[in-house]
Amino acid sequence: QGGRAACVASCNNSTQVYFRSPDCRCGAEGAEPALEEVTGLCPPTAWEVFREYDYRSSMSPSTYDAARRLVYQIVTVRVPQVEPSIRHYVHAVDAVDGTPRFEFDAMLERMLFNAVWDFGHSRMVALSFREWGSSLDLTVVSFNTSIGALRVKQEHHPIQDQVSAAGALLSSGLASADGMGTVDVLFGTYYTVVPAATPGSAQVVHIIVAIDLESKRVLQSVTLPITLMNLQINALQHVLYGAGADLSGRYAYFELCRATDATASRPEISVECQSSELGALPPVVNHMYLQSASIDHQLNYAWFTYKQAAAGRPQILEYHHDSADYTLWHEDSLLPEVAYASLFQPAAAGPQLVFSLQPPELLYARFSHTGDRLRILFDRATLQGAVPLDSDSDGVPDTWDEPGTGERLPCEHFLDERTASALPGSLCLWRSPSELVADVTP
Secondary structure, eight states: OHHHHHHHHHTTTSSOEEEETTEEEETTSSSOOOOOOOSSSOOTTSOEEEOOOSEEOSSSOOEEETTTTEEEEEEEEEOTTSSSSEEEEEEEEETTTOSBSSSSOEEOSSOEEEEEEEGGGTEEEEEEESSTTSOEEEEEEEEEOTTSSOEEEEEEEEOGGGOOOTTBOGGGTOOOOSOOEEEETTTTEEEEEEEEEOTTOOOEEEEEEEEETTTTEEEEEEEOSEEEEEEEEETTTTEEEEEEEETTSOEEEEEEEEEEEOOSSSOOEEEEEEEEEEEEOOTTOOEEEEEEEEEETTTTEEEEEEESSTTSOOEEEEEETTTTEEEEOOTTSSOTTOOOOOOOOOSSSOTTSOOOOOOOOEEEEEEOTTSSEEEEEESSOOOTTOEEEOTTSSSSOOEEEOOOSSSOEEGGGTSOHHHHHTSTTOEEEEEETTEEEEEOOO
């Protein structure tokens, strides 16, 4: 282990570092040997290649997987002698101790931008191109960590033809690479931006694009006279906010869109976007970090980072939407060595999101007059012995294992160990979701 560390340290300015104990070789020394990609350990006759990622994508800020307590970053590695030479990976970091969670990162099929975490479905949603100049797609990335490694599944859905807002620059093969995106987890709506030209101005402004994640359909696309710096959604009120510069170059804070559910049964989301200024930002906000923002859904407060001077320290501004007022945090809120501050989008919409139900209560358990049958009745429908299964290790059940609701089975399939042990050899049958009968063995 010490030899490997010394090898990396001695070649830290080289393109590659090769190590085969006890020898060390830098990639800049002579002709580089051909590279062969493998998964897992290299064979004994091969040289191991040590690489750190070359770039962390600013086009997709870090996203927080609250259920697994992981922070995901999209990183880029340049690999010589291999095509494509630029590779994009998902890098998972333990949110508690800040260390990489898995031995290997998960490679992506293409570069993603404006990525955000959809907490309601434990997945990442983003925009992407198959290649530069091709049409814009919505990309959905699902995650699985149940095998002790990070596995991702990627789906791409074309949406460019659905973006109808005036001035869109998508036909020129351009898309916003500012990293801006947010998800209304209750309505299942992904908000992001794409660039647009506006008549009479050289300033590139943004189009707000609202996408329904279930149908993969664009609900709304509206050109705003604003160049945005961040987006936040209050998922309890379904209101989209953002900070940005108007056509005069003045920084301000805006309400951008509102969403409503027009139906009482099957959700049918309607999004209306008409920007209204909530107030100018203070003069000290001279430089803003792209999509470094967060929100408290209950208090309706937002936070984002800024600098007074380009070479200065990052600062935090707190904005109160209801009163259209702001507070500047103390300049020592962030450590002095922090050069880049990236705030996470919140995991959920507050305590109103209920992930557990009140368990049924036992009304009674009565034996028949012959004593060979026990009738058990609950005050409401039960899960009839179903066991939730978490197939991707995110802490949220994905499906369930039903032991059999229409047949007689040993009672230990439905009852806990202590109760079943009092009914040895008995068979149980669900007569209804709230009634269980047990045929008792003498």
